[in-house]
Amino acid sequence: MSLTRQITICLAIGAMVTFLTVGLMTFWMAKQHDIEAASATRTMVTGGLASARHKLEALTNDYAWWDEAYQAYHRDDRGWIDANIGTGITGTEIADALVIVSPEGEIKYGWALEGGDAADAIVSKDIIKTALDVTRNVPVDRAQARTILARGPSGVLMVGAAPITPVETAGSSDKSTMPMLIMAQYLNEERLGELGRSFLLQDLNVSNDPIDGQDSFALADASGATIAELTWTPPKPGEALLRTAAMPLAGALGVFTLTMFLIGFRARTLASALSWSEQQANIAARRDHLTGLSNRKGLSELLGSKQCRQAASRGELAVIYLDINGFKGVNDSVGHHGGDQLVREIAERFVQVLPAGSLLARVGGDEFVVALVGVNAANVAGVAAMLSGALGVPFNVCGVEFHVSCAVGYTTTATGDAEAEELIRQADMAMYQAKGDGVREPLGYMSSMETGALEKKQFENHLWNAFQAGELEVFYQPIARSSDMGVTGLEALIRWNSPELGYVSPAKLVAAAEESGLIRDIGDFVLDRVCQDMRHWPDLRVSVNVSPMQLRDPSYPAGFQKILKRHRVKPHQIEIELTENVLIDDPDAAARKLAELRKLGVTVALDDFGTGFSSIGALRSFPLDRIKIDRSFVQEMTTNPESIGLVRALVAVADSMKLEVVSEGVETAEQAQMMRLCGCEYLQGYLLSRPAPVASIVELLEAAPPAGAVVENTSSLRRVS
Template identity: 35%
Template sequence: MRILIVDDEPAMHDSYRHCLSPAPSHEAGLRAMADELFGASNDDGPAPHFELVHAHQGQEAVDLVAAAKGEDRFAVAFIDVRMPPGIDGRETARRIRAIDPDVNLVIVTGFSDYAPIEIGRVAGPVDKLFYIAKPFEIEEIVQTATALTQRWSVDRQLAAVRAELADKVEALEEQAHELAANEMKALHLANHDPLTDAPNRLAFVRSLSGWVRADEPFAMAMMDLDRFKLVNDTFGHLAGDEMLRTICDILSAQVPDGGMIARLGGDEFAILFPTPGTEAAVMEVERMIHACSANFRIFGHSLQGGASAGLVVVEPDTGVDPTDVMRRADLALNDAKKSARGSVRVFDESMDGAIRFRRAIEGGLSNAIEAGELRLVYQPIVSHDTLEVVAFEALMRWDSAEYGSISPAMFIPIAEESNLIHDLGDWVLGEALTMLERWPGQYVSVNFSPRQFRRPNFVGHVVERVDRAGIAPSRLQIEITETAIFDDAERAADTLYRVRQMGFRIALDDFGTGYSSLYNIRKFALDCLKIDKSFIDGMGRERESAAIVQSIIHLGRALGLEVVAEGVETEAQVQALRIAGCSHLQGFHLSRPIEAARATELAEARFIEASAMIAEGARGSGTVG
């Protein structure tokens, strides 16, 4: 395994030689750490042997990479970011990546003129770019070199396998053509109704999803036949099937240009078509209903047709969900069948009590701040050993004069879908910063929603509020979830880097529940991981949950991050988390969320055990959540 060392300081080369020499102490330490993190291993083989190649300037390193061929290629390159004179580490990394896209680059720096995201842009991909800070530990270099050389070896083996598979593709092409023909037939059957050959519900929902995202208004009509059950009962299902095929042909001929018709099941059809407005859409649906209201000759019998319809007109950029559009059309259809068969009804919100309630909540929430109906409660975050209160998480509560206590799980999503989330977020931040003036030294942790985090002036806005309050940035922790950063990872990384540079703390909430978690830890500047409550709940029942919790704790410690266990509700969980090495705890067993005055008392007392009366009073409070 060849490793390239690029550094202009001879002493650093000696350090690498010392770190990566095949010393027994290194092997034993590495094995002990692997056993601790992943369980005892049965592999008694020797640690990897590294062949070190040294370059004292960036261009010398580039020339060495260019000259390496075949088995002599480098698996890893450790690059000092500042190497005067000549090209610096960023340019060296860019040129090396251009020559060998497979080499793993480790940027080693004590101070850099470049942010990690700037280096990543020229020396990516990010999954082959890593960072180590000076001064480094022996174990850190050994672990990195071991992991990356083994990964490089595995990548080469995978490349060989891919090349072998590519050789077999030509032999499979004929079979692929045959499979493609069968797939087309199966796809048609999966997306079309077998009776009428019209698109089925699956195809309709897929198409509706595309119409919802488009920037043109459209209409959706839900239509079913009047007295169709009588046809089946009187003339039999064969006559009923023939009538359905006839009606489907009529609707297909009558649907406006650019529209579609689908059979959802039974005698129910759905129609999509572009429209300039509600009046034009009603006229089109009435025309289709009229075409269905005729006498049909079915197997020698004269049958009177008829249909009723519910209509929804959707304007662009309204953010509606396809399922909600169908639900509204169905409500309108029910209203049409109840009031007057053979008619079309346009959906309005009076047909849906749930929508009325949601609108009422949204309207009440817009006045809640001015009406003084909002308040913050605070849940302590304590150190695992002494139970010292180091911080409080600020949690919002709404006591509506009209509806009583409303759960944040109900009103926060409503606020998130509108601009109300910014007003609520500003209020929460202001209240939390005011509380910091009363506490002796604790910091406050405030949740920021994805929409707040994506605000164009997010960093400047937070900095301005903190400066105005006269609070040190280190006393504010910004809690975000992976949802807030996953949509635009590059922009999120830049935002978090600037927030961190300003001195604020950053916590990743609900860690372990997202599939991008490990990627986010490596890419983003974080101070704290918060283990999701679901894993803490399962520690005593499921071996898997316990293993996940222990792995997250070990990972956080290895990266120098605080780890907060949320949802701690029993003494057994406290002891298990202490043994595992979790740095901080939060949950009902220690204290429920408490009112501002009690939080100040607890902050001044500093320790949960020294404030048993306060904590006990909080457990009995009716305002907890």
């Protein structure tokens, strides 16, 4: 080796050592500086929040420690209470809501900021119960107020609570006679901004999902459950130091070091980098990025390996297919980040119960596959049962408890072909059969499953092709006032007369569309066609049926509004009809979606009313405008006198809640007359018209006499004047 080369190598090594030493030390010092600054900021933010709670407690005590307030409450002097306590909200806006609660826990007086949430919405019954609990054993003195954090309708609340106490008799007062004063403040942008500015923080915020680079700590309610995160971006003075001092030095040393090394090792470095990248790409292509498990490709390669083929020839290979029930409800409730957390936790539970040597793969959003090789394959049913049982304990995701289960199917090489995809298909078919039949236990593959599944798949393919080819049609059926038979609206109904299958019942069509996921596209098609056809009857309201799957889609309200805007149709011209299954499956999500749609001006009707077990509760809990009495009641009225009393009761319930009533299935003039006598406002059925294409409905309405015209047949349709 020449002296020049030796010197070059020594210089290069010396430069590299110097570069790494100085760089690492500078980087370490900068990081330590950032850590110290972040710790100090966290301490200040924590203290600031504690200070805010103390201020709210002091403010609550000032209002609660008041003889006149105690006396005014017991003599029910609303004027004094409003002038002296209510003005704290209406005049000085010290909080978002202020309520006075009776010893029994009921709000007797309440005030809230104008334009915000109502007082009883902000201070919910749960908050009142918690406030009573946390103050129950607090000594009666000037420091009796307590604060809690809770979730309100518009964000996280800081709530102060204290009993309204007569000062002179505080030591001997009976706490059970004292009303409770509760003051609630949202941790909104304005309050958090004021708190953050005192610590030179620009983005102090309440969030459920801190982003990268942010610091946070949990905001917990009185039970200790996390309801949100207080987040902020901590200052990073170390980064500024690193940019100022380290970069010039690193640049100079880096240029020198790279020059030396690139000459001799460029080819080797490139080869190594390419080899490493290829290895990483191969691994990534066979791994699920969320759980780290094998994906479908990795699973297929394993099942096609020599080891598995040999095991299959000995009948020692089995596949288990699992589909998680209830997974979509988690995504709808706490977002996709919560769904990702659930998937990881499910994978961990499965790994814990699987025997050694098993392979677990994630092959879909909420679908897993297990491969058992060797002796474990003989106990495939037992392993499948253990996997199903692993989900028996509920999951805590983002502070919310969820119960999920799974549909499980399995197969072994003794039941069919040993090809990898065939084994997965058989296990998938068994799982699909278990899911469709509602079977809770794992179900083994049987060849008899093939016929039903194949026919179902073929029908779904027919439906998809029909939709693509434009074979689906929208028919309409009139809805008229019972008093004068004036047409006030129409119901849009999907119809399919297949060239291959003939007439397909709407129930079978909708069921297949929901199962295949095509229902969203069909729903958009129906609404789009209705908006086009409404040019023929701009003064009528048209009803469209909504599936539970459509309503569970988070983007449904926005897509609904987009279609209406495209055709310039006013929302009040559209009514959505849904069955109570929509309300029962996921009541919270359904209520939110319906509220969004009603804000647009859309009306909501509950179809087939009276046939289910929760419809009365649905009337109270959901934003409805109209109920439609099921045709079965109408058909029985002429033969069963008890049905008349039942219909009258249903109409009375609707009237008491200011809901319109439509009677479905009216086929005779006698039925129409009986529904009028029962107080039903609107009629729909074959007496008026069978469902018909748009052209036939246009002709029917044009031929109908005006509302005031005298006609012999009182059951004839009339045009609305």
